[in-house]
Amino acid sequence: MQNLKYLTLILVFLSVSTFAQSKKPNIIVIMIDDMGWRDVGFMGSKYYETPNIDALASKGMVFTDAYASAANCAPSRASLMSGQWTPRHGIYTVGTSARGQSRYRKLIPIKNNEYIPKDNLLIPKVLRGAGYITCHAGKWHLSDNPVTHGFDVNIGGNHAGNPGSYYPPYKKVPLEAPTDDKYLTELIMDRTLDFVKTTNKKPFFLYYSPYAVHTPIQPVKSLLYKYDNKTSWNGQNNPQYATMVENLDIQIGRLITVLRTLNKLENTLILFSSDNGGVYTITKQRPLRAGKGSYYEGGIREPLFAFWHNQIEAGTKSDYPVSNLDFYPTILEAAGINVPMDKVLDGQSILPLLVQGKRLKERPLFWHFPIYLESGNDESQDPFFVAAQVRPFDWGIGN
Structure with missing residues (x-):
């Protein structure tokens, strides 16, 4: 009888624990690569077509003054995952900080980490410790394997900053293509949906970070006809890039459909943003100046919305300046x-x-980039840094 009593207490405890766990919100961070502030419909673009993203944004809060914590990929993502700005984790840029020819260089190159320090406690590890199942999908760029930093599942993530190719073979991405023409963004979503379908009642954290819309610019051929003769808008006129944006929107639409079908959408907090500004030679963010790699607004200002059914009022907008440093505490x-x-x-919640x-x-809000800016942004070349008549090709575009 006594054993039965203890068994009953254990079952009650497990039941309460499972109930409490099921009430935790699922959390999805959608982090697009190189998508500019104006590269989506909900931020005003009349050229790119993003109906699924726009519909989700309309059901949450849109931020007009949202920022990345850095103007290029690795430092911005390191800051998001760690909740810390660049001097704390030491990732200031991609690759070396010794930019330009040494004979012209007046700045002493700062020590730059190419890997996030192993002892830095990232978001997924904290969430996993609290009962979440965690999944990384797409670009990681902070270490060789995101699993070592708290993810249970890794879909195509490693230290690569771009895929090399969106068509098979994907070169830098450790994923096998099921067909000879499978577009990478679609494959990553296929695997992501497989993960979501296996989570059952356990709360999950999904870091959906497709390599898109980073270079190489490789069009989704079935969508090109829509943009070949489309009227340009506000400096946006690249048909190939536009197909990549729309295809990304289609994949996010697939994710929302599955979440809704599984009755998971209502208890899911979604944060949507980009890691840095759009590439200036590909897409413009007017009236903002310059683009990726620059610390003018075009390089650090991002599209951002938050969705959480019945928690965040639909159709709301905020001009409060926020940063992806705020994601961790939030x-x-x-x-x-x-x-x-x-x-x-x-950051702050x-x-x-x-x-x-x-x-x-x-x-x-602070940014710290003690490194020379590279070329590729005609609107942001600092005359002080190029006063020594360094030719553009001496600098490269490796943002």
Whole structure:
């Protein structure tokens, strides 16, 4: 009888634990690569077609003044995952910080980490410790394998900053193509949906970070006809890039459909943004100046919206300046998780703004890039850095 009593207590505890766990929100961070501030319909583009993204944005809160924590891929993603700005994790740029020819260089190249430090506690590890199943899908760029930093599942992520090719073979991406013409963005979503379907009632964290729309610009051939003769808008007129944007939108539409079908959408917090500005030679963000790699607005200002059914009021907009540094504390608060002891965060939770409409205190946003800017941004070449008559090809475009 006594054993039966203990068994009953254990079953009640497990039941309560499972119930509490099921009430934790699923969390999805959609981090697009090199998508500019104006490269989606909900931010005003009349050229790119993003109906699925726009529809989801209309059901949440759109931020007009959202920023990446860096103007190129690796440092921005490191800051998002760690919740810390660049001097803390030491990733300032991609590759070497010794830019330009040494005979012209006046700055002493700063030590640059190409890998996120192993002891830096990233979002997925904290969430996994709180009962979440975690999945990375797409570009990682911070180490050789995202599994070593808290992800249970890795779909195509490694240290590569771009895929090499969106058509098979994908070169730098460790995924096998099921057919000879399978587009990479579609394959990554196929595998992502497989993951979502296996989560059952357990809360999950999905970092959906497709390599798109990073170079190489390789069009989705079935969509080209829509853009070949389309009227340009505000400096946006690249048909090949437009097909990549629309195809990405189609994949996100597939994700939303599956979430809705599985009755998971209503309890899912979604944050959508980009890691840095659009590539200036490919897409323009007017009236913002320059693009990726530059610390003018075109290089760091991003599209951003947050969706959470019945928690975030639909159709709302905010001009409060936010940064992807704010994602870490916001996610933890939404999940009911305390900030780990000794973890320093440089952002703040914007959950009170999202779910209660509270106006947050004004605060400064900082960027630190003690490295020469490279070429590729005609609107942002600093005359001080090129005063030594360094020719453009001496600098490269390796942002």
